Amino acid sequence: YGALAQFLPIPPWVREGFWALLMVVLFTLWRHLGYGVLVASARLKAIPKTLLEAAYVDGAGPLEAFRYVVLPLMRPAVAFLLVVGTILSLQSYAAVFLLTRGGPYGATRVLGYYLYEAGFENFRLGYAAAITVVLLVLTLLVLLVLLFLFFLHLLYFGPSLLLILL
Secondary structure (H helix, E strand, O other), rough: OOOOOOOOOOOOHOOOOOHHHHHHHHHHHHHHHHHOOOOOOHHHHOHHHHHHHHHHHHHHHHHHHHHHHHHHHHHHHHHEEEEHHHHHHHHHOOOHHHHHHOOHHHHOOOHHHHHHHHHHOOOOOOHHHHHHHHHHHHHHHHHHHHHHHHHHHHHHHHHHHHHHHH
């Protein structure tokens, strides 16, 4: 795109699919990092200091207190972030649209961008509506699996875990 561009090397994320997809993933992670930090820090501040003090009185060191007190109490925040991250990753569109427009040779064409292409570039609105239904069903299936795994964990540890989570 000019005289200077002829002398500069082409970055690998413009011409190779793997690097383009890696850039989209890094962009998406960076975009949602603040929300994850906010949720995790809010949950960390909600952990009662008396539990940590009791663990130290019982002879636990810093690593044991973190493993047996802090990590189990962080489980609801991690589960929430996992669900929200799954929904956002299945419905991703903005990063692909802004960075690669489907990428080199379609390497970054995710389902959300494919939906956009079908509906608004190719004007196949019925097909785009069908893709939307498939995206909805896929999102619900993934969330059902996550919910099943969470309740399986709840059944394993018993109802006392439910009291800790609230």
